[in-house]
Amino acid sequence: MKRIKTIETKNVTKTVKTGGCGECQTSCQSACKTSCGVANQKCENQNNR
Amino acid sequence: MVHQYKLNGYNIVLDTCSGSVHSVDEVAYDIISLFKNTDENEIVSTILEKYKDLPDVNEEEIRECIEDIKSLENGGMLFSEDEFEKLAYDYKNNSQVVKALCLHIAHTCNLNCSYCFASQGKYQGERALMSFEVGKRAFDFLIENSGTRRNLEVDFFGGEPLMNWEVVKQLVAYARSIEKEHNKNFRFTLTTNGVLLNDEIIDFLNKEMSNVVLSLDGRKEINDHFRIDYSGKGSYDTIVPKFKRLVEKRRGKDYYMRGTFTHNNVDFTNDLFHMADLGFKELSMEPVVCPPSDPYALTEEDKPKLFEQYEILAKEMLKRKKQGNPFTFYHYMLDLKNGPCIYKRITGCGSGTEYMAVTPWGELFPCHQFVGDEKYSLGNIWDGVTNTSVQDEFRMCNAYAKEECKNCWAKLYCSGGCAANAYHATGKVNGIYEYGCELFKKRIECAVMIQVAQSEEE
Numbered sequence: 001m002k003r004i005k006t007i008e009t010k011n012v013t014k015t016v017k018t019g020g021c022g023e024c025q026t027s028c029q030s031a032c033k034t035s036c037g038v039a040n041q042k043c044e045n046q047n048n049r
Numbered sequence: 050m051v052h053q054y055k056l057n058g059y060n061i062v063l064d065t066c067s068g069s070v071h072s073v074d075e076v077a078y079d080i081i082s083l084f085k086n087t088d089e090n091e092i093v094s095t096i097l098e099k100y101k102d103l104p105d106v107n108e109e110e111i112r113e114c115i116e117d118i119k120s121l122e123n124g125g126m127l128f129s130e131d132e133f134e135k136l137a138y139d140y141k142n143n144s145q146v147v148k149a150l151c152l153h154i155a156h157t158c159n160l161n162c163s164y165c166f167a168s169q170g171k172y173q174g175e176r177a178l179m180s181f182e183v184g185k186r187a188f189d190f191l192i193e194n195s196g197t198r199r200n201l202e203v204d205f206f207g208g209e210p211l212m213n214w215e216v217v218k219q220l221v222a223y224a225r226s227i228e229k230e231h232n233k234n235f236r237f238t239l240t241t242n243g244v245l246l247n248d249e250i251i252d253f254l255n256k257e258m259s260n261v262v263l264s265l266d267g268r269k270e271i272n273d274h275f276r277i278d279y280s281g282k283g284s285y286d287t288i289v290p291k292f293k294r295l296v297e298k299r300r301g302k303d304y305y306m307r308g309t310f311t312h313n314n315v316d317f318t319n320d321l322f323h324m325a326d327l328g329f330k331e332l333s334m335e336p337v338v339c340p341p342s343d344p345y346a347l348t349e350e351d352k353p354k355l356f357e358q359y360e361i362l363a364k365e366m367l368k369r370k371k372q373g374n375p376f377t378f379y380h381y382m383l384d385l386k387n388g389p390c391i392y393k394r395i396t397g398c399g400s401g402t403e404y405m406a407v408t409p410w411g412e413l414f415p416c417h418q419f420v421g422d423e424k425y426s427l428g429n430i431w432d433g434v435t436n437t438s439v440q441d442e443f444r445m446c447n448a449y450a451k452e453e454c455k456n457c458w459a460k461l462y463c464s465g466g467c468a469a470n471a472y473h474a475t476g477k478v479n480g481i482y483e484y485g486c487e488l489f490k491k492r493i494e495c496a497v498m499i500q501v502a503q504s505e506e507e
Binding site: 001003005006007009010012013015016018019020022023024025026027028033035036037038039040041043044045 | 062066067068069070071072073074076077110113114117118121125126129132133137140144146148149150152166198199202206236240262307333335336338344379380381382383384386387388389390391392393394397398399400403404416417418461462463464465466467468469470485489492493496500501504505
């Protein structure tokens with residue numbers, strides 16, 4: 001595509017079937033303690049990558 | 050849902066539901082903004098008129114771009130449908146496990162910071178230290194309620210947890226002694242002001258804690274304005290050498306140098322740069338949590354300055370990375386390839402359900418920010434959650450629980466936001482803390498821009 005460059009990302013929609021194991025870190029535990037950000041949490045499920 | 054914005058010379062298009070990120074030129078940017086509500090021939094004429102001075106923008110080019118957009122739409126990477134709302138309620142309703150505790154090991158502190166949300170560590174109550182027996186029961190409670198979840202997190206929090214150091218050590222030893230038989234993996238974190246750090250403590254933390262959060266507000270004059278001891282002496286000179294030693298000996302394990310900014314240092318990037326210049330590379334800086342009447346509360350007038358600061362930070366991080374001297378910022382650490390699944394994105398931090406805070410007396414609260422507010426007492430570590438109506442309120446918190454969130458492009462990055470922030474700002478756990486939302490959205494825009502810039506350089 002000439003005018004559009006798509007950055008490589010995980011397709012979130014596809015994780016409806018593969019996600020939900022719950023093994024990932026609780027977002028608030030790591031650093032902020034005063035806000036809720038989930039996008040910076042790593043996925044722990046190798047099958048979900 | 051699509052969100053378009055321009056930042057640092059990049060034209061960025063986010064497709065909220067698929068998580069796709071596109072970096073586009075001006076022409077594609079305009080076509081995408083017209084695409085859903087404008088007839089194709091009208092798009093062509095509008096774009097031709099706007100870009101009539103550019104020779105490469107002709108009808109054929111424009112139609113080609115429209116076809117590219119259609120192909121992205123058909124591939125589920127642009128204008129993807131939002132079909133997650135039901136999942137959000139179902140997932141949280143069906144999940145009964147507890148996987149993380151914030152252990153209030155010490156409701157006391159050796160610093161006297163007036164901006165502390167925990168009222169100098171006391172959480173509006175009496176000073177207290179958690180006993181080993183209470184802590185041990187908290188670990189048993191966690192294991193009993195964690196179901197098949199293997200990774201369990203415990204944050205030693207306060208007040209200042211190092212004021213109850215012997216109990217921290219005993220509890221870590223206890224947890225390590227039982228984790229294998231229960232097929233669990235404990236991940237410990239500890240949040241400290243650094244005053245009591247010594248070599249013995251540093252070595253133990255670096256061995257046992259998967260992450261340590263080190264509190265420093267940045268420049269000496271900024272840090273020492275709030276972070277003072279009971280004689281009024283600033284903590285900077287005491288803690289910085291100790292933090293340096295801890296980080297040196299940490300050998301690459303995670304840590305965060307975490308600061309708080311207030312109305313007094315709206316130019317907080319200078320504090321982050323100061324930390325980076327001291328040699329700390331994993332940084333976090335959070336807006337102060339306080340009533341708007343406090344003199345150091347962030348104001349409406351501060352907001353545009355803060356937006357600018359987040360942009361300055363993103364650009365400086367790109368620059369330093371190029372120079373081979375990078376640092377990370379918690380809110381900019383997006384992992385676009387291996388980030389969270391949809392369930393994490395719609396259900397959020399899990400406060401009050403899979404994440405709870407435990408007081409020194411074993412009382413349970415939805416999270417550390419609700420401790421001391423008796424309305425939100427959930428129960429205790431012996432009897433479990435008995436106040437199920439409060440828990441149900443938290444079970445309802447998700448990215449779709451508020452009308453304002455349903456149509457917000459950022460909802461899958463914040464999951465509907467922090468319940469405590471919402472409560473403090475509006476009196477309702479499910480309220481909207483608009484100021485926080487605006488800062489959050491700015492941070493995500495900057496974080497994505499960094500990813501785009503880095504991919505352009507590859």
